[in-house]
Amino acid sequence: MFAMMKIKRMLFLFRSVVLASLIVLVTVNSSYAAGKTAVDTVKMTNNAQFLPGKLTITQGNRVVWINTSDLVHTVTCDRQQAIKAKDVALPDNAKAFDSGKLNPGNMYSKEFSTPGIYRYFCIPHEALGMTGEIIVKKKN
Numbered sequence: 001m002f003a004m005m006k007i008k009r010m011l012f013l014f015r016s017v018v019l020a021s022l023i024v025l026v027t028v029n030s031s032y033a034a035g036k037t038a039v040d041t042v043k044m045t046n047n048a049q050f051l052p053g054k055l056t057i058t059q060g061n062r063v064v065w066i067n068t069s070d071l072v073h074t075v076t077c078d079r080q081q082a083i084k085a086k087d088v089a090l091p092d093n094a095k096a097f098d099s100g101k102l103n104p105g106n107m108y109s110k111e112f113s114t115p116g117i118y119r120y121f122c123i124p125h126e127a128l129g130m131t132g133e134i135i136v137k138k139k140n
Helices: 002-033 123-128
Strands: 039-044 054-058 062-067 107-111 116-121 131-137
Antiparallel strands (some): 116 131
16 A cells, blocks of 8 residues: 555655656747747755755846655745755845745746846755756846
């Protein structure tokens, strides 16, 4: 019985990741076709990591975080919610953001319009070092 429940959960997670990946693929293709923003993807893992941990994008691009794990994660760039001040960085005039809880298979998307360095973390896993960084280069 337990093995069957585990298999069903794994199938659910697999389907969720495939569906999220297809949504990202459609979004990327639609954006390029329409001449809009580019889209980059960051995965959230069972090892309490954002992959890639550091990403450089161009101003106006969008990042999509996909929870590919079986854990609940967040994407949080808000000094007031951080345990460690060094885990958060925001450019001047940029607004703090927080995805809220992302269950397995869920995703969060944000467009970056202000150039600079954004350092963010996962609320439940910040103490484990689950942090990421996005460097937004000014559009030419």
